[in-house]
Amino acid sequence: MCAVVGVHGTPDAAIWVRRALSALQHRGQESAGIAVADGSDIRVFKQVGLVSQALPESEILKLNGSIAIGHVRYSTAGKNRIEEAQPLLTECYHGMIAVVHNGNLIDQRGLKREVLMMNGTFQTTSDTEIALQMYAQTNKKTLDERLKRIGERMKAAFAMLFLTENQLAILQDPYGFRPLMIGQIGSATVIASESCAFTQLEQMSGQEADCIRDVLPGEIITVGQDGIKATSWMDIPRQRQRCIFEHVYFSRPDSITFGHRVQKVRRKLGQLLADVSKINADIVVPIPNSGIHAGIGYAEASGIPIEWALVRNQYIGRTFIDPLQSHRDNGVVEKLLPIVHLIEDKRVVLVDDSIVRGTTTRKIVRMVREVGKAREVHVAISCPLTISSCFYGIDTPRREELIASRMNVEEIRAQIGADSLTYNTLENLFAAVSPFAQEYCTSCYTNAHPLLDKFNLHTDNGYPERRHDGIQPHPTQG
Amino acid sequence: MCAVVGVHGTPDAAIWVRRALSALQHRGQESAGIAVADGSDIRVFKQVGLVSQALPESEILKLNGSIAIGHVRYSTAGKNRIEEAQPLLTECYHGMIAVVHNGNLIDQRGLKREVLMMNGTFQTTSDTEIALQMYAQTNKKTLDERLKRIGERMKAAFAMLFLTENQLAILQDPYGFRPLMIGQIGSATVIASESCAFTQLEQMSGQEADCIRDVLPGEIITVGQDGIKATSWMDIPRQRQRCIFEHVYFSRPDSITFGHRVQKVRRKLGQLLADVSKINADIVVPIPNSGIHAGIGYAEASGIPIEWALVRNQYIGRTFIDPLQSHRDNGVVEKLLPIVHLIEDKRVVLVDDSIVRGTTTRKIVRMVREVGKAREVHVAISCPLTISSCFYGIDTPRREELIASRMNVEEIRAQIGADSLTYNTLENLFAAVSPFAQEYCTSCYTNAHPLLDKFNLHTDNGYPERRHDGIQPHPTQG
Amino acid sequence: MCAVVGVHGTPDAAIWVRRALSALQHRGQESAGIAVADGSDIRVFKQVGLVSQALPESEILKLNGSIAIGHVRYSTAGKNRIEEAQPLLTECYHGMIAVVHNGNLIDQRGLKREVLMMNGTFQTTSDTEIALQMYAQTNKKTLDERLKRIGERMKAAFAMLFLTENQLAILQDPYGFRPLMIGQIGSATVIASESCAFTQLEQMSGQEADCIRDVLPGEIITVGQDGIKATSWMDIPRQRQRCIFEHVYFSRPDSITFGHRVQKVRRKLGQLLADVSKINADIVVPIPNSGIHAGIGYAEASGIPIEWALVRNQYIGRTFIDPLQSHRDNGVVEKLLPIVHLIEDKRVVLVDDSIVRGTTTRKIVRMVREVGKAREVHVAISCPLTISSCFYGIDTPRREELIASRMNVEEIRAQIGADSLTYNTLENLFAAVSPFAQEYCTSCYTNAHPLLDKFNLHTDNGYPERRHDGIQPHPTQG
């Protein structure tokens, strides 16, 4: 998923970025990095690992400069290499340029081929390098003109921050897939993937943080000594495609994402789910941490008492984001344990936000039944069935691994071993993010992919390829 | 604090210990280690860091043997060194002997002098080495006779597991300060600091776990091919001194410690606290994770709605246990953030389990007021005032650092900036662990130290020294 | 200095390259790396350190492929960073391309500006990246055509090997500064900076090694499945500029470099030096290892007995090559010690190949006199005075640090504390490499720099800058 942060206008910009990245750590734990500009040079510090280890304060304090960008990363391709860590930095005709990226370009193969034909080079497999090469291949005089050209050439699902020796810039895709907010904290301008980063900086600096607004689709914003300048590279506005999964799972509950309070959306989903479910049960048990707010809503609407009966081992990392399946499996069984006396002999409704492969849920159901000794175990999911992979930056598994792509609800129920299984409806999902529900991308629930259709990127088996692996030179050249 | 684990009777004993240590990780994050016996040899694997990193499964799988002990450690003395990591292993006349220890010996200076006078040696500064040296200095023929001698010579606050080439043994102090339980999982015998380790092994192995019983004060238990044998090294039973802080803070809520369900004790404390507090407020906000169950109880008894309005950054480690103050401070401000719209303009009761130095609570109160924009911020603490350091294994700071040792409630309230501050009463604390309330050590709340009195270990300033630093040879010898 | 190796036509090409690099370790100890092609992909393994540690055999064995290139590096700029280690690898329109380089481009600033103006990018400060960018910016259809373009654009002092997915290629500068030889070992073609690499591979493989010939100035050679193809990118032949310092110091004595046996050249220099010197002395003591063969020649021609009276600590690295001055100083005093009884009360002639700063020689003279208790200490240098820095790949210090650039022979003698000091003559140097003496670059002894004159690269103070540090975009573009 990744998170990006940009800070302009405070003498210790790198420290601000580090702190903001810490608040956004849930969006990526593989690597962390910062680039700082001091007016004449850009320096990068990045390492594999969590912010607290990868970016030690003692090192970051040495990075002087009043403009900085930062990134936390998780790997979509499973490679845990420092080479792929961001920011990426290069020197080109226009000077130094660094970039961080939250998103996933579609048609990377085509974009790379285009760059290569203009004599560009790629030293990593990161799609972010495409942006750097396009920047170097642009002859425009000003930063915003150059970004305009990049925006025109790129395809979907990008939220990028650029750093030159003396300017910070934002480039958003035409659909607004990924959240990106502009905030003001004292005299500093801060850009971040989620608003919880502003709260963190308010807490750190003692200066009030204002969420100014979301970055608009297609927008280019440059921040320099002359202030902020906003423009757009798009001629024709397109249908917004905000990622619904930010509300369901990815954003922190204390963030305001796409104009909605995430905690409220989740509680609302739980309330609506209780109406769908109508299970007779003794207790509602949210699966921590993903099901907490939906569980609260479910208990409120159903009148069934809530019990915090599953204890999470806080020293085992977040499951979803770990690139290696083997880690995932170990993690699950070490991470949750029941408080037996709260569950024993009870009819339990477990509330969670989604079932992906089904393996984790099956293990939890079995644990609640066998170790926890529940009488009945019902499962209620605050969202509809996840039936499609994501091609815009969420690391959902391939379609065939999604349990809901090959089984119906009753089959899934049998597979996870629950006494009953309830999913929320798409209508309820839309209701939770009303009134602009049509501005969301819900392709993971609908398998509708208008963008892939538009660029004709579906593969023979009906699904686009998700990874670039090798470029063949174009058959006819010149 | 530390945790200890012992396993006897399963071919992959080391893997069992590793998994149990993972469940006990909250008791120590500095180092982790395992010793395994295969009938003729003992091997140790230990490293600095969390279980998941310090004890990689691939390495632990290589440690064959059906008996094993393990340890997770946090440093009371602030040294983060592999030399201090446990298990400690040595060879002596009786063969190989490994040991793990949860506790804190009192009069270490005197015990060390005694060992040194018998020509013993110390290669670390760990008090656990005293037990190894005493073992080597014992001429008894059998394992339990040797442990009896150690029990007689040692002083207070120890729960130790010993491993020989073919036996596992337990040695408990005469007061039973630290919890230690015996469980049975399939045909394996498991000893662990907390019962959540049994639940974890039940979950891993698919075999039912039975909590057999607590290890008794003064008890010696040996586990070998001939089965379990229990005896005691004490002639005269003494007043039990179970650590009350295990219930208040240290144990996991899903553990049964000293016969009480920890989650229930905490909820009860919250209910009783609400009666003491009687604050008019709009919402109850538990401070995660330490105040969760007390907060639930508070809300139940007061009728004030609970809101989960503080979000915890799960990627920052547990505050209390970090040995370096500077880490502690950074940790606090990065770890918690408010969900502003839940708090804004509300009268808030924050519920937590204790105030130690007061610095953390002051920061949280200020954050809830300034960042969260609460109208009023009340603080309710589920325990009495912490007025004394612990000399039996809890890493509370020195007495002068405890805010409640130098200020009364009103002064503390002013210091932390709260609109009101309520502490629970000692009577309520006893009520929550009734009916055997008199079997608990509550010296951190009462500053009564019968044990130190008994051994005449108070220093001139009224408090015993907490660290051993250098031995001068006894002036006259022989 | 660096060394490069290329191997084509053996299934374990990477292991061959590793072994050859080990034989060439004297040319660079900072980092070592290998790139291997298997027909469809190229993989790189490189690390900081000596070959034996940086390229562990267990890792190199995993690099399958029948074509490989390798590099050992020492830093001219003092940065010991993995980013600067070679091979460099990138993807471009023509596919994957890796490169290793022995040499030093002149006018790097101009070359970089040219590349940047064509929208190229630089991610390291290594001049080798210029070649990669030029490769990507070439529209030619074939590998040799592309290298021809690079040859035309580059300026002086390069000996490069390129690796594509299925071809190995060589590119030599028009002057032939750096040695590069083609050998045949069994059915494999091997390119190496020195012939001792062939001897090493003969020794390893048990197959006879043939030194086929030197790579010619301006030559382009490609090696692929269709065999070897040699061509040239030069229209007009230029005066060869072989580096004389390869004979004096850099090459191993068992190598044949530029057609001369290095050991013989050095012994000859020693013989000729004895005629110049005519010192009355009791013993000749070569300074190990640099003065060994000149010392033998000196003893032969003078009739003075040779004594191996200086013992070298083989565990301290080669002095000259260490990028940090502080290391150099420590190294000297720890590296050599006298066998006192061989020297005591004797008139000693110390024979070495050069005096650079004078600090090392002064320390040795003093040690031989004071610790060794020699009666007289004479110094004889097998080469002329080193009066100019090198701009073509040898890491001699800046001109003002060269003692012979600011002092005459008598002043140097006084400075190093010797009883007499003799340098060889330029005529003798030429005689030792006759008959093609005019094909050598002797600018370090003459301060004549025809190449810098040609490109008008002298700086205001009469000497060119040796490092690139920052590019300003060209004022007018297009």
Place this chain on the structure above:
Amino acid sequence: MCAVVGVHGTPDAAIWVRRALSALQHRGQESAGIAVADGSDIRVFKQVGLVSQALPESEILKLNGSIAIGHVRYSTAGKNRIEEAQPLLTECYHGMIAVVHNGNLIDQRGLKREVLMMNGTFQTTSDTEIALQMYAQTNKKTLDERLKRIGERMKAAFAMLFLTENQLAILQDPYGFRPLMIGQIGSATVIASESCAFTQLEQMSGQEADCIRDVLPGEIITVGQDGIKATSWMDIPRQRQRCIFEHVYFSRPDSITFGHRVQKVRRKLGQLLADVSKINADIVVPIPNSGIHAGIGYAEASGIPIEWALVRNQYIGRTFIDPLQSHRDNGVVEKLLPIVHLIEDKRVVLVDDSIVRGTTTRKIVRMVREVGKAREVHVAISCPLTISSCFYGIDTPRREELIASRMNVEEIRAQIGADSLTYNTLENLFAAVSPFAQEYCTSCYTNAHPLLDKFNLHTDNGYPERRHDGIQPHPTQG
């Protein structure tokens, strides 16, 4: 093998020890360590690796104190573990005590049993820990009395330095197997395994170094504020057993060991060897570095010209000392290469100091013949046949691995593929170290082991065990 160093009486004692250890690096490359006393405390710094890396000057500079001991180690048991690195430090009744050891105790099993029966403990497998335990088990009042007890209890082949908070002490075995010299440099007293360490410190400090004398067999020397005090723990003098291999191979040629100049002994052995050999040959080629001085002597006595025709790769470590056989093999073939034109078509005499397993020599002979294209290859060894393992500290392999223990000279010649093979005679070896030839241990050449006979330590197969592996408690005790 190992080397030890002690320094008393200079404020930067640790830096002096570090420099001396660097000069003694040839005696051990596995680990290096220093212990420093400042009057009230002892600190240890030790790491795996060479002195230059394991003991960085920046770290050693922090170790204040005017008394220090140091150690470089090679493993006899093949374990490359920091746990085995010296100095060892412990606390006991007498205070802090650190120790370094050069030697190899015999009957370690018996000594360990004795220590264990007195309730001692062992935390490493190093035999040096026996000395620490014996120290702790001694009730004597003064340092020299305690060492006297240790001397009486230990068995053979030890040269130890002890460090207390304010004293340095030496303990030598009754036979004087290992060299140990006392030197004076300015006002500092220095103890070292070889005199080259004094030369190094003279060179570093600019103060004259005097070799005072060898430590005597059975001697105890203490150095403190009150000066040096020498005594002995032996009642009856015993036959000295100086290790002849120090002259043959181990000591540096610039050292004076056991009163002989090592370089002279080796040259003399070469001269005497030429008389035995009487080969007709064209050139003498010493095998560097072990055969250099014997080769010079051989050429002098035979009149055959010497050629330095084998080039040693100085970046590959010393072969003999590497604990792992696999490293040994790789090392050999990468380490030496011929200068072909000096050897080609010549009758060559290779001179070396010993043949151990025969594998290295066979590879060199083959390389000189096949790669070097020699017409004839004769081998001359400056010592007699090595027929027995060493039990006193030299890491020769087990007897059955020694080629000369199972083959006669003609068989060895055939095995190594030489045209002729000559060994020196035992008489010549004695002649080279006359007049006190009877004071040397030559058991590796004679297989006579009077010491093992004395302690009745021969095993059933006629040879003692060389490793301790596991102690069984004595059946009857007390």
